[in-house]
Amino acid sequence: MRDGLSRKAGWTLAALGLTALTGCGPSGGGGGFGMGDMLLTAGTRQAPAQSAEIRDVYCPTIDVVDGGAALQVRGGREEGSIRSQVTLGEIARxxxxxxxGSTLVKVGVEARALLGVGGSSGRYDVPVHIVVKDGSTVFADRSRRVAAAIPAGQTQTTVSVIEEGIVVPPSYANSFEIQVGLGGGGRAAPGRRRG
Structure with missing residues (x-):
């Protein structure tokens, strides 16, 4: 009998303890750190819940700047022969x-370096230019140079550039444009959209 009474007293104390702990949290569901949270997480602090990212937003196709689709180096034994050429490959955003309300933009550019008749294996400079803007308001104007190494016995190689962390403010989030090109940039070619 005494054993049954101890068991009931133990369950009663456990229920009272849990009831008391439910009242230790903050009132109003403010997401604070109460005694119940401390016991549940062994004293570690929980990170606050973050708002979800929005994937269904305006994301324009990419314009290739006028003259920015390819770069050629001429010369060699024959007049007018091409030693090397760099061309745009896949582009994505x-x-x-x-x-x-702002939009975070990431742009990826693939470029291919090719050897011509007068070219030889080696390291080739690939200048990539990325601009994110709305009219005359520029949010990002980034130029990157990557090295494309073409080994002996090969005639081409591919390199990639990824630019991320480009922030478009909320007031421009539905009207900005993205431009890419090889070299130092230029004016966007009308009708030349990719992506």
Whole structure:
């Protein structure tokens, strides 16, 4: 009998303890750190819940700047022969809406370096230019140079550039444009859209 009474007293104390702990959290569901949270997480602090990213946002196709699709180096034994050429390959973009209404843009550019008749294996400079803007308001104007190494016995290689962390403010999130090109940039070619 005494054993049954101890068991009931133990369950009663456990139930009272849990009831008391439910009242230790913050009122109003403010997401604070109460005694119940401390016991559940062994004293570690929980990160606050983040707002979800928005994937269904305006994300324009990419314009290739006029003259920015290829670069050629001429010379060699024959007049007018091409020693090397760098051309744009695949280009892609990703736009993610942020909780504050801005858009986070990532742009990827693939370029291919090719040897011509007068070319030889070696290291070739590939200048990539990326601009994200709305009219005359420029949000990002980034130029990157990557090295394309063409080994002996090969005639081409591919390199990639990924630019991320480009923020478009909320007031421009539905009207900006993305331009890419090889070299120092230039004016966007009308009708030349990719992506």
């Amino acid at each position: 990703e736009c993610v809406g942020q909780p504050d």
